[in-house]
Amino acid sequence: MSQTLLFASDLSAENRAAFARAVRLAVESGARLDIIHVLDPYLPRRVLHDLEEAVVADIRTTLTDLREDYALPEPQSLIQTMAGAPYAEIIREAHERQADMIILGAHRKRGQPDLVAGTTLARVLRSAPCPVLSVSHLATQAWHDILVPVDFSLTSRQTLRETLRRFPEARLTLLHAWDIPGERELGSNGDYARWRDREVERLRTHLERETEQLMGELDDVPELELVLEQGDPLEVLMTRLRRQPPDLLALGSRGQLGRQSQITERLLSEPHCDIMLCRAW
Structure with missing residues (x-):
């Protein structure tokens, strides 16, 4: 059975290191890389439709840039968006896809442990069905x-x-x-x-x-x-x-x-x- 790595992108610059690590892990393990982005469910339907296309295009561009920056071949990948609460959708997608690992960017509020408990990262860690990787360092390491x-x-x-x-x-x-x-x-x-x-x-x-x-x-x-x-x-x-x-x-x-x-x-x-x-x- 082939492996599936699930990377949750928030489209931020800080998320770039985690994205690069996800690509590298997928290439090295021969796994499929599923890339998801969770949208605000309260946006109007027409806005959501336009936003979905823009998000997918942005993720594809970032994927191409990272492959060129790190000289990596293109992994088998799937890019999708969905609307909902980010932590709940990440956990649900991990279950449905039978993911072998979830890859997320590091918590941004560094040095403030009292702000960590309610973050998407902390909530995913508590309920994920598979190992969760929190990435803060460059994928070259x-x-x-x-x-x-x-x-x-x-x-x-x-x-x-x-x-x-x-x-x-x-x-x-x-x-x-x-x-x-x-x-x-x-x-x-x-x-x-x-x-x-x-x-x-x-x-x-x-x-x-x-x-x-x-x-x-x-x-x-x-x-x-x-x-x-x-x-x-x-x-x-x-x-x-x-x-x-x-x-x-x-x-x-x-x-x-x-x-x-x-x-x-x-x-x-x-x-x-x-x-x-x-x-x-």
Whole structure:
């Protein structure tokens, strides 16, 4: 069965990077690229008809320009418009087309996480039937280094599985934040320190075993590194992104990473890299 990538265009200049990435992914994977634009349903019918033709023409022109800019062949593509609420139409189209991935531009209100929750991007992330890619960087930047926060949740396992399947040649860093009780009060105690070190090693062994089990399901396995860092999951992740940003962050949309909605809103308001969010199923 052929793959279908769904790209939702808002026709803005900021959306251009996401459009270019969508074209590149379609070319590299041999997938069909479905490009949609959602129109205001309250416009008069005659205006909608004229606007549809103008939007399709604009998208075709942009597609041609991007192919020339990035020296890419033309992917199999389909351009369509529809009227409605953008997030609802994107989710509906993803279901109907059985899309393998939704590609969107990054949230524009950078540095303002309190404005993210009600955006089209955030709403699509909560209900999408497939992985959602939020793009903020140029498509010329290859995804060599991918960061995957991991825990023991179903979503974390599925995110790692999706990443291993989609990017078999990338270098993956698996990041696990651990916070063992008593560290602040007993950290200097020798007996506690030895117990803590054993617990951390047990965590590492558990994670390595789970990772090896997933890798055994795949033919091509990328280079992997497992990193354990102490601290709150959100702060550990944000610190890592600021100090050593990857090319792509693969994150579960739900799970036990802690304060998941807050993590997502922070990430979308501070896009240090492109982000792929995956569901648990």
